[in-house]
Structure formats: structure tokens, C-alpha cells
Amino acid sequence: MSISAAQHIFDQQVQSPYRQPHAWRRRKSLTLSKRSAALALAAALTLTQAMAAPAAAEAWQPAQLQHAAQRDMLSRHTGQRYRIFISVPAAPAPAAGYPVIYALDGNAAFASLALMNRTAGQRSKVTGVQPALVVGIGYASGDDYDARARTLDYTPPVGAASAAGEGGAGRFLDFIESELKPLIEQEYRIDRRRQALFGHSYGGLFVLHTLFTRPAAFQTYVAASPSIWWHERFVLTQLPAFLDVRREWPQIMLTVGALEQMPAATDSAERRDMVAQRRMVAAARELAATLGGQPGGAGKVVFHAFADEDHGSTVFPALSRGLEFFLRAK
Incomplete structure (x- = not known):
């Protein structure tokens, strides 16, 4: 009125x-x-x-993810400050401890993976699948993808041929093994026989580097759209040493977006050449076939090419499928 x-x-x-x-x-x-x-x-x-008068509204607050926490830690191996995210299942730890999955690029991947895992926990009475402890390994910069830091940490060392800002994967793996894992184990009961590593793109390259050089570090490896092309496919030179040792093979999943090898009509000639040279789909499929064809790899290696997904979008189905692959692994 x-x-x-x-x-x-x-x-x-x-x-x-x-x-x-x-x-x-x-x-x-x-x-x-x-x-x-x-x-x-x-x-x-x-x-x-x-x-x-305008409707009264409370001030905006930072959004929070339930049942999750984070902390920063400075590594003595890399000198880098990492942001570590963790999500703990609602159910108490089983007698053997929680299975645990470590996800690289944690600033971007952790929230989605934690929610997927929580859903798995809510359905555990029906499926019989035990949810995991989820650990995201990110960077204190807060960026979704810290390009400089991840390039250094996720690329393998190639000796004198290493370019500036690359080749720090060995030190980064030392950080995970001797600093991060002990920290998690101090605070939570985990099952050391059920640990997984997930990485996408350069992160997928790091997953392969870890698999080929320290395969006992994890029991499940999920390499999503791995950058096999990096440094003239250097990571494949590490494969023979992995194949030469008789061992209990881990579970291995390689995924890729089906569109990653299909340049867009608007792409420049330079980008078309790059896409052709990197062979993202073909390289991942060939590696999966090589691993799966080994005596120890029979039944241990899975490959997925996600339809209608490109390099950026494929990370989400890879997270979902990779988590399911890990939780169902025996």
C-alpha cells in the first residue's frame, strides 16, 4: 500500500x-x-x-565441505608448501583400517572425489563397498591448478636433460612416502595394503612414473589422460625395469577422453600438429594393451575412453570410475 x-x-x-x-x-x-x-x-x-526496505540477509560466508579438513605443510624434500585436504568416512574404521586414496591437484579434485566417496559410504550397506579415506594433495597458493609447482613436481627427472622447473617427481614422491603418509597414519588407522594414487594429465604422468619406479608404493594406480608424450615419451623408458621384476602386480587403470585426439574445427594448424604428435588416446590405449598383455598384468589392467569428453572434462568421469575401481579392488 x-x-x-x-x-x-x-x-x-x-x-x-x-x-x-x-x-x-x-x-x-x-x-x-x-x-x-x-x-x-x-x-x-x-x-x-x-x-x-530491502529484505534483511546475513552476510555471505565461505562455503564449507562437510566432514572435510585441510592443513598446510612445508616439505623438507621439495621445499614446497602443500595444502593437504582430507575427508574421513562417517563409519568407524574397519579392523584393517581405512583404504586411502591420494589425489593429485587436490585444490581442484578433492571436493568432487570426497563427495563421490561419501555417496559410496551412504550406499555401503547395499553394495558392501567400504568407503575410503580421501587425501587431496594440493598447493598453498590456492589455485585450482598451480602450473609452475605441478610442472616441477609431476615430471620425471631426466638427468642433465631436465629443463628448468621440471624433473622433480623423485623428490615429490619422497615427500609423499616419507612425510605425508606418516602424517596420515599418525592420525588415522589406514590399511597399508589398500592405497591408491590418482592423477590427471601431468598428474597421470606422475602416476605412471611412480608405478614404473616404485610400484609397491600403492596397490591401485589411476592415470587419467597421462601426458605420455612429455619429453619424447621419456616415461616409457622406465617401463622395461618395471616389467623385468616379478612381483604381485597392482591394479592399474588408464583413462582418456575420446575427444582428446580430435582437434576442433577452429584449431590452428600449430595446435592440430600438437594434437597429432601427442596421440593422447592412442598412446594410453597402447600402454594399457602392453601392460595387460604381460603375464602379471592379466586381469589387472583396465582402459576407458570416455565418449564426448576432452582433456579438461574427462577428469570428472575419471575420478568417479577410478574411485569405484579402487574401492572394489581386492
Whole structure:
């Protein structure tokens, strides 16, 4: 109701005819009418002011992810400050301890993986699948993808041929093995026989480097869109040493987006050449076939090419499929 409308109500009530026979009754009635009209006007003005004022709202707060925590830690091996994220299942740890999955690029990957794992936990009575302890390994910069830091940490050392800002995978793996894992084990009961490593792109390259050089570090490896092309496919030179040793093979999953080897119509000639040279889909498929064809690899190696996914979008189905692969592994 507007102020003018309220005033109209007041005028009507004050000026309305009174037909009472006695003057005192007319005066009393007029006094009551004026009082009622004044109350009506006050109510109308209050309503008008309330309607005109913006709705009261509490201040925006940082969004929080339930059942999750984070802390920063400075590595003595790399000199890098990492942001470590953790999500603990709602159910108590089983007698053997929680299975645990470590995810690289934690600033970007952790939240999605934690929610997927929580869903798995909610369905555990139906599926019989034990949810995992989820650990995201990110960077204190807070960037979704810290390009400089991840390039150094995720690329294998190639000796004198290492370019500036590359080749720190050995030190980064030392950080995981001798600093991060002990920290997690101090605070949570985990199953050392059920640990997984997930990485995408350069992270997938690091997963392969770890698999080929220290295969006992994890029991499940998920390499999503691994950058096998890096440094003239150097990581493949580490494969023979892995194949030469007889051991209990870990579970291995390689994934890729089906569109990663299909340049867009608007791509430049330079980008088309790059896509052709990197052979993202073919290289991942060939490596999976090589590993799966080994005596120890039979039944241990899985390959997925996700339809309609490119290099960036394929990380999400890779997280989902990789987590399921890990949780169901025996």
C-alpha cells in the first residue's frame, strides 16, 4: 500500500457522513473515527516502509565441505608448501583400517572425489563397498591448478636433460612416502595394503612414473589422460625395469577422453600438429594393451575412453570410475 492510498483511507474515514441523532454521539463517533483512521494510517505507513526496505540477509560466508579438513605443510624434500585436504568416512574404521586414496591437484579434485566417496559410504550397506579415506594433495597458493609447482613436481627427472622447473617427481614422491603418509597414519588407522594414487594429465604422468619406479608404493594406480608424450615419451623408458621384476602386480587403470585426439574445427594448424604428435588416446590405449598383455598384468589392467569428453572434462568421469575401481579392488 502506498502513502497516498493510506492517506485516502484516512480522508474517507474522517469525512464519512454521520447520521446519529444526537450531537454528543456524533462527536464521540468522530473522535473514535479519527483515532481508527490514525491507526490505519500508521499501519499503512509501516507496511509501506517495510515493503520498500530491502529484505534483511546475513552476510555471505565461505562455503564449507562437510566432514572435510585441510592443513598446510612445508616439505623438507621439495621445499614446497602443500595444502593437504582430507575427508574421513562417517563409519568407524574397519579392523584393517581405512583404504586411502591420494589425489593429485587436490585444490581442484578433492571436493568432487570426497563427495563421490561419501555417496559410496551412504550406499555401503547395499553394495558392501567400504568407503575410503580421501587425501587431496594440493598447493598453498590456492589455485585450482598451480602450473609452475605441478610442472616441477609431476615430471620425471631426466638427468642433465631436465629443463628448468621440471624433473622433480623423485623428490615429490619422497615427500609423499616419507612425510605425508606418516602424517596420515599418525592420525588415522589406514590399511597399508589398500592405497591408491590418482592423477590427471601431468598428474597421470606422475602416476605412471611412480608405478614404473616404485610400484609397491600403492596397490591401485589411476592415470587419467597421462601426458605420455612429455619429453619424447621419456616415461616409457622406465617401463622395461618395471616389467623385468616379478612381483604381485597392482591394479592399474588408464583413462582418456575420446575427444582428446580430435582437434576442433577452429584449431590452428600449430595446435592440430600438437594434437597429432601427442596421440593422447592412442598412446594410453597402447600402454594399457602392453601392460595387460604381460603375464602379471592379466586381469589387472583396465582402459576407458570416455565418449564426448576432452582433456579438461574427462577428469570428472575419471575420478568417479577410478574411485569405484579402487574401492572394489581386492
